[in-house]
Amino acid sequence: MAKKSKVIKNMQRQKIVDRYALKRSELKKIIKDPKTSLEEKREAFIKIEKLPRDSNPIRLRNRCNLTGRPRGYYRKFGLSRIALREMANNGLIPGITKASW
Secondary structure, three states: OOOHHHHHHHHHHHHHHHHHHHHHHHHHHHHHOOOOOHHHHHHHHHHHHHOOHHHOHHHOOOOOOOOOOOOOEEOOOOEEHHHHHHHHHOOOOOOOOOOOO
């Protein structure tokens, strides 16, 4: 199990990312648009720099919903490989069966 502080910090970052997502995307659109002037691009870049660091989605880490484990994460299930295997073996995930041939 991961440290609770790491899991909580990641959840707080997710909230901040969601809060600033629209503003960040609008500023990035201004920067990438070839029709905007250099001065407007510079202003947009300065505004992006003033946003909180944690508003950048790159700082998020995919973590297992059960254990908080950051590695071996399956996006489809939201679980780590260990939790996925345990739940699949116990029959808690519908449609998942152990392979045999």
